[in-house]
Amino acid sequence: MNLYERVGLQSHGLHAQAGDVTYELMSAEVESLCSHLSKFSRLIQRFERSVDIAGIPGMPHESESACFHGGAFWEVIGDTFETLERRESIISADVLDAWFEPAPAVVQALERCLSFALKTSPPTAGEGMRHVIARARGVSKNSILTGAGSSNLIFTALRGWVTPSSRVLILDPMYDEYAHVLEQVIGARVDRLRLSRTHGYQIDRQQLRDSFSRGYDWVILVNPNSPTGRHLPRHQLEHLMAEAPKATRFWIDETYVDYVSEEQSLEVHAATSSNVVVVKSMSKAYALSGVRAAYLCASPGLVRETLRWSPPWAVSLPGQIAACKAFASLDYYRARWRETAILRGELQAGLEAQGWDVVPGCANFLLCHLPRSAPDAEESVAKVRARGLFIRDVTSMGTGLGKRAVRIAVKDRGTNQQVLDILSSALGLG
Known part of the structure; x- marks a missing residue:
């Protein structure tokens, strides 16, 4: 009984006897079950890895090796x-x-030097791209790290900062690359802050504030969120982060924030903070999905740390050219x-x-x-x-x-x- 109660099932006090076996009717809401089971995510993952479940109806023979994305077209x-x-x-x-379309200046620049851009190695760490982004965003170049799309930065930075012993809070629903990397790749201890359809999938600020007492190492937010499209205003998020323990770090994915307002970005805040990281893809708001250009904004210390395990030439030369010209076409x-x-x-x-x-x-x-x-x-x-x-x-x-x-x-x-x-x-x- 204790086992069933620990995963959220509640007894209705109804029993049935069949031989020596006694059955008891228990039930639970799906949301309650998910909440309770999330506490055992690492145990479940270890079970899945160690037990051969082939042949059991409805059970996969092996887990997916990568996160599912769109692009079926x-x-x-x-x-x-x-x-x-x-x-x-x-x-x-x-x-x-x-x-x-991408800005005309982006297309023209690539058309003028396409052969050169295809055959030539790019600047190793995207130094010029970092400078252009920093100037446009009002931060130091030392606070910018470039990557081949936000997924590249997610895999690179989080795998360096998050360990299997880390406690991480993510939103539910949210861009599922994060859950994949944190749970399937790193094996961290992940909890979910569930967003309710009844409340329009908005973040419950009090619920988020209350969760800080659990001592998370990282809180991961996509803002505006995907797939919901809901946005938590910058000033509200800044107040919430100020109330969190100093040991808690925040990773804010702002891929879609420019559709709200550039002023809503936390980049300047992140550049001077020891516990806030902002990541931004240039795919969605700058029409550059094909060249895989993105960047991370954080304190110079965090950027230096991440550079140590970041690969050289992360962004291609066409990608670096396109990014620089895009920021010149705001x-x-x-x-x-x-x-x-x-x-x-x-x-x-x-x-x-x-x-x-x-x-x-x-x-x-x-x-x-x-x-x-x-x-x-x-x-x-x-x-x-x-x-x-x-x-x-x-x-x-x-x-x-x-x-x-x-x-x-x-x-x-x-x-x-x-x-x-x-x-x-x-x-x-x-």
Whole structure:
């Protein structure tokens, strides 16, 4: 009995006897079970690694070796790039690439020196890129570390700072690369702060504040969050971090913050703090997904520490050129971010008119729960894919999302209308 109670089951006081065996009726809410089981995540992982569970119905023979990402549209286009023209026949709203083009200065710079950029080794540690980013963000170059996309920095920095004995708090739901790295790669002790659909997946500040008493080594936040699109304002987050124990470090992923406002970034705060790290991908807000450019902002001491185990030439020469030219074109991007807010609002209105429950986000995507008349997320994704539309089933990105949650990237106005038309016809929402 004690074993079952420890994982959250509660007795109803009803018993049945079969021979020498006594059965007792027990039950629990799914959210309660997940909360209790998260305390035993490391034990469960050790069990999975040491026990051969092949042949047991419903159990995987081996665990996934990598985190699942979107990009299913490459199955249609072809990942050997011999039929790239097929890209014109699909809408890739399952990944969060920018709907707009890179700044003209970015494209022109690469066109002028493409052959040189392809055959030439880049600056070893992205020194010029670090300088350009630091100048644009008002911090020291020594507070910037570059990487080949935010995932590169997640794997590099967190694997250096987090150990199997570390206690880490993450959001649920949240970009699942973090859970993968922390639990499957590092084996850290991970707890989840569950975000409720009832409250619009907003972070409960009091709940977060209360969690600090558990003595976490790291608190990992994506802000604005993915897949929810919800944002915790900078001043509120600064106040919360000030209340945390000095030994607790914060990792803030600000990949989407520019869609809210550049002023909402914590980069300047991180550059002068001993316990705050900001990571920013340049893929989503700067239309540079293909060149894999990102950076981390932290105190010079933390950056020096991370440089010791960071690989040289992390960002390609085309990536470094593109990043530098992008930061020289901020007016262009600011205009695109403002347009994105308008397009997002139009897409949300169109979805709600079809009966979707849309979470009011602030990035370049929307988290949506399917109308009751539609199939579940898995089936709906398959139905619209057959018509050339790719959207993301995000039910696995959190324990409380249910089976009807999808994420849809914001596109240009014409493409957004195509998205709405396909959803309506394929799912019978007209």
